[in-house]
Amino acid sequence: MEVKLLPFTYNVPFFSIFLALLSAVSVPFLKNGEQALRMIRVVQAVVAALSAALLAHLWSGDSFTFMMGHFPAPWGNELRAGPLEALLALAFSLVMFLSLTGGAEDIRRDIREERQGQYCLLMQLLYAALLAMVYTNDLFTAYVFVEIAAVTACIAVVAKESGRSVVAAIRYLVFSCLGSGLILLGISMLYSVTGHLLMEDLGRAVAQLAQTGRYAIPLTASALLMTLGLAIKSAQFPFHAWLPDAHASATTASSAILSGLVLKGYIVLIIKLILRVFGSSVLIEMYLHDLLFLLGVAGMLFASVAALRQEEVKRMIAYSSSAQISYIFLALGLGSRAGTAAACFQLLTHAFTKPMIFVGAGALIRAGEGGHYWSDLRGMAWRAPVAGIGFTVGGLSLCGLPLLAGFSSKYSLAVAALAGEWQTMPTLFSLAVSSVLNAMYYIPAILVIWGRRDGERGTFLSAKEASAHRWATLCFVAFNLVLGVGVGPILALIHTGLALF
Template structure:
C-alpha cells in the first residue's frame, strides 16, 4: 500500500489530536495559530493525494484498525474526495485568517481557546464526512458538526446569538432525527452500513421487488433530514439569524462548509446506496429538482427584503444551496457534475463574501445595516473588493466561479427531459434576482458617506482575502480541467 493512502486517516487524526491539546496551552492565543498550521498541513497533504489519484485514475479504501467491516470502519478516497478535502482545508484556513481580528474582539479572551477547539472539531467532522465509507459513522460526524456549529454561533455570547443557536439546535435535532430513522430503517431491511455493501443489498432488493416501500421511505427520511440541516427551502428558517449573529469566521465556515458537508452525504446516498435509477422510478429526483427550483427563487426574493448585510448573505446561501439540489434533481451525470462544481464554487465564494463583509462591518464601527455601511468599501478596500467580486460571481459574471457553476448547470439542463425549460428559467430568474440585491449593495458600499474610519492593514486578513479572490478566479477560468477532475472522481465514486 502506498504511503499516501494513509493521508485521509492521518488528516482526520491530526485535526482531532490538535483540538485535544489546545486546552493545555499556557496562552490561549496559541490555539488559533496551531489550528491554522494544521489546516496548512492538511491542505498540502490533500493536494499531494489529489495529484497522485488524478494521475493514476484510481480510488482506494482504507481499513481503520485491525477489524474488518462491519465491526471495523472504512475510509474511501478518490479524486473527488481529495478535491473536496483540499477545498475545505483552504476555505477553513482562509476564513479563520480573515476573521481572526473579529474572533479576538467577539469571543471572550478566556474562551478563545475553547472556540479554536470547537472549530477544529468541526473541521475534523467535515473531513470525516468526506472520507467515510460507513453510513452510521457519517451520522456520528453529522452530529458532531451540528453541535460544534451551534456552539460556534453562540460563541459571540450576545442575546441574539443565543436565541439563534437554540433555533439552530432545534432544527438540527429535527433533521438528525429524520436521518437516524432513515438509517435505522435501511439497516433493518439490509443489515448493512458500509456504502459499498448497502449498494449491493439495495440492488438485490430492487431486483427482487421486495421492501420497495421501506426503501423509498428511508430515502425520503434521509433526504428531508439532510435538507433541513443544509437549510434548503422551505426548511431554512433557522439560517438567517444563525449566520447573521455569529462572528465573521463562524459565519464564513457555517455557510461555506457546514451546509456542504450534509450535501456530500446526500451525494453519497444518491450514488452509492440508492442509485439514480431507483430515485428516478420513485420520483425522488423530481422532489430534489422541485426543492431546488423553488428554493433558488423564493430565497432570492427573501434576500431582496433584507436591510442587514449578513441576513442578505444568509438568504443568498439558501438560494445557492438550491442550485445544488437542482443539479442533483436532474438525474443525469452532467447534473451531478454541476452539483459538485456548485459545491466548490459556493464554498469559496460565500466564505469570501462573509469575510469581506466582516471587514467592512469592522470599518463601520460595527454597523450591520446598509444605511451604516455606505462607503464601507472605501474604508476597507480589500474587504470591499472581496464582497464585490463575490457578489458579481454569484450574479454570473464571466471568469468568476459562480459563472462557471451556472454554466455547468445550464449545460446539464439541456441534456435533461422535462426539466430543461424550468431549469433554464430558474437559472435566469435567479441570476436576475441575485443582481437585484447584490448590485445595489455593491454601489452602496463604494459610495460616499457613512461613519467609521479606514481599517488598519492586517496581513492575515488582507492576505486571506487576496487568496480568496485568486481561488475564485481559478474556479472561474479553469472550468475545463476542474470539470474533468470532478467527472473522473464521480466515475470512481
C-alpha cells in the same frame, strides 16, 4: 510470502482526521487563544498539503479504501478516497484556514479572551467532522460525525454570547435535532432490511431488493427520511428558517464556516447516498430526483426574493446562501452524471465564494464601527478597500459575471439541463430569474459600500487592512478566478471522481 507495501498517500485520509482531532484535544494545554488559533491553522495548512499530495497521486483516476483498525466490516470501519474526495478535502482545508484567518480579528473582538481557546477547539472538531464526512465509507460513522458537526456548529453560533446569538443557536439546535432524528430513522430502516452499513455493501443490497421488488416501501421511506434530514441540516428551502439568524448573529469566522463548509458537508453525504447507496436509477423510480429538483427551483426563487427584502448585511448574505444551496439540489434533481458534476462544481464555487463575502462584510462592519445595516456601511469600502474588493468579486461572481466561479457554475448547470427531459426549460428559466434577482440585491449593495458619505471623504484605513485579513481575502479572490477560468479541467477531474463512485 511477499508483502506489498502501499504508498504513504494511502494513509492521508486517516492522518488528516487524526491530526484534526489530536490538535483539537491539545488546545487546552496551550496558554491562550492566540496560540490555539495559530496551532489549528498550522494543522489545517498541513492537512491541505497532504490533501494536495493525495489529489496529485489519484489524479489519473485511482481510488482506494482504508480499513480502520484490525477488524473488517461490519465490526470495523472504512475510509474511501478518490480524486473527488481528495479535491473536496483540499477545498475544505483551504476554506477553513482562510475563514479563520480572515475572521481572526472578529474572533478577538466578539469572543471573550478566556473563551477563545475553547472556540478553536470546537472549530477543529468541526473540521475533523467535515473531513470524516468526506472520507467515510460507513453510513453510521457518517451519522456520528454529522452529530459532532451539528453540536459544534450550534456552539459556534452562541460563542458570541449575545442574547440574539443564544436564541439563534437554540433555533438551530431544534432544526438540527429534527434533521438528525430523520437521518437516524432512515439509517435504522435501511439497516433493518439490508443488514449492512458500508456503502458499497448497501448499494449491492439495495440494487438487489429493487430488482426483486421486495421492501419497496421501506427503501423509499429510508431514502426520503435521510434526504429530508440532510436537507434540513443544509438549510434547503423550505427548511431554512434557522439559517438567517444563525449566520447574522455569529462572529464572522463562524458565519463563513457555517455557510461555506458545514452546509456542504451534509450535501456531500446526499451525493454519496445517491451514487453509492441507492443509485440514480432506483431514486428515479422513487421520484426522489423530482422532489430534489422542485425543492431546488423553489429555493432559488423564494430565498432570493427574501434576500431582496433584507436591510441587515449578514441576513441578506444568509438568504443568498439558501438560494445558492438550491442550485445544488436542482442540479442533483436532474438525475444525470452531468447534473451531479454541476452540483459538485457549484459546491466548490459556493465554498470559496460565500466565506469571502462574509469575511469582507465582517471587515466592512468593523470599518463602519459595528453598524450591521447597509445604511451604516455607505462608503466603507474606501476605508477597507481589500474587504470591499472581496465583497464585490464575491457578489459579482454569484450574479454570474464571466470569468468568475459563479458564471462557470451556472454555465455547467445550464449545459447539464439541456440533456434533461421536462427539466430543461424550468432549469433555464430558474437560472435566468435567479441571476436577475441576485443582481438586484448584490449590485445595490456593492454601490452602497463604494459610495461616498454626504460631506465626508473616504479614508483608507491601512492599519485595519494590514492584518492577515488582507491576504486571506486576496487568496479567496484568486481561487474564485481559478474556478472561473479553469472550469474545464476541474469538471473533468470531478467527472473522473464520480466515475469511481
